[in-house]
Amino acid sequence: MDSDPGLPRSRGRRPGVPPRALSVIYALVAGAVLWLTAVSGGPPGLSMTLAIAALAALGAGALVWRRDAADRAGASQRLELLFTQFPDLLVTADTAGHFLDVNPVWQRVFGFTADELKTKPFLDFVHPDDVARTLAMYADQQAGGEAVAFVNRYRCKDGSYRWLEWNATPVAVGGLIYAMARDITERRAAEEQIRGLTAQLQANVASLQAANAELEAFSYSVSHDLRAPLRHIGGFSDLLEKRAAGTLDEESRRYLAKVRTSAQRMGKLIDDLLAFSRLGRAELRATDVELDEVARSAAAEIQEEMAGRNVDLRVRPLPAVRGDPSLLRLALVNLLSNALKYTRPRPRAEIELGAEAGSGGDVVVFVRDNGVGFDMKYADKLFGVFQRLHSAEEFEGTGIGLANVQRIVHRHGGRVWGEGKPDAGATFYLSLPAAAGEAAA
């Protein structure tokens, strides 16, 4: 049945005779023989019997013939239905370049009636840019080639074009082409959109890289070019003080001292800014980190700052998290050092470092203190670069510590926030991804 094109109006006729036709012929021949035998004489009883048998055979033959015709009509109807209901575009084309049959989908997609499509050479409907390729494909088809996933554009009645993806099979008999096409205009538009988005993304990445390189050049320039004049301000005011110490009055010497300390403070600000910028650029080496160890190491680092103070530092058991141990250590040192600083007015500082389970499998680490706290209305300013809620006279510092903490936590994909009350202590929280565990290690 492979060579059956399965389409109505097929011109191909099979060379063999179907078995059903044979049985009709056998029945007719048997009936005729019996009838002839019956009328040619012989015993009347036998003649009668033969005549009945002959009629039966003829009747059976006629019955089979009718059923055969009915079956053929049914199959034809099913094929007709298949052709008209098929969701893709179906078409037959002749060697002269005309469509012979088009299913109704064509009219739905292109707006042309079947007759409009059939009266002109189909190349008239092909997009001018696709004509050469289509002709080549058509010639290849007629030479017996198969078109698979061949793509071209056909014109709609409104003048727009739609993309078709073809699957065609040449049939040797009559040189006809039986083809199926799918309207892939929307798919191509989506692909085009994806290509556009990808290109845009690549352009964005390139401009980000350029911005990053610019930033690096900037911080290099800051580190070199801004430091030098500061050193000169400090250095020459120092030399001036030495040379003129005897002749300057107290007020003048105070001014000179202010020049020097301002230069020093600006130097510190520049150093802090550069360190902050490096934190953003440093490579994140994420592993499973035992926070207990990191906390121990961070607590050891602030021992010196605790000297001469009454501090109750409690480090609770901490879980493992996923992150860069050296950056996480820096974040904890910043938070502990902060807590230490802002509990200074307390006779006894109470600082607690602990963890709790967060939502979505995260770990929330907190540092709680009984220090001077802060007003929640300024909570959004806590993590800004050089943002301070206290004067430098009250508490020293440039205001980079919590900005560093935030940058580190953001680079881990986590969140930082603070809770506090004036004069009633503060708690800083950071959410971190839980350790991947041994299964993933």
Next chain:
Amino acid sequence: MNGLRPVLIVDDSADDVELMREALAEFKLANPLAVARDGEDALLYLRRAGPHASRPPVDPVVVLLDLKMPKVDGLEVLRAVRGDERLRHLPIVIVTSSREEQDLVRSYALGVNAYVVKPVDFQAFAEAVRNLGAFWAVLNEPPPDGGGQP
């Protein structure tokens, strides 16, 4: 005093040169100071060429080399010296404002003897320069002088 080899300061900042000079004078360093204002000048000095063709034929005891300079920068001077058969053992100390990791990595890759970041604070800066003078001009035994031989 004539036998003492000079300390060569290579720095484009006149202010920094003056501050270094002050710091070394306070320390009473006996070695003469030579100054080159950029990398090109430094290489001419070391090779006794151009304006330095007539300088005494003794190599510096140490070169205090700034990184960021016009024309030829410090890293290029370092590369040229280390690639020069006669000069390649010359002690070179980078003295710079930059503490950028890339500068440190490149300097050591090119065979620098030491790397010092100029402190912003003058007291600390003076202290660092004094220490450099004490170590490189007094304590350290430099390689035998090439004596300007080609």
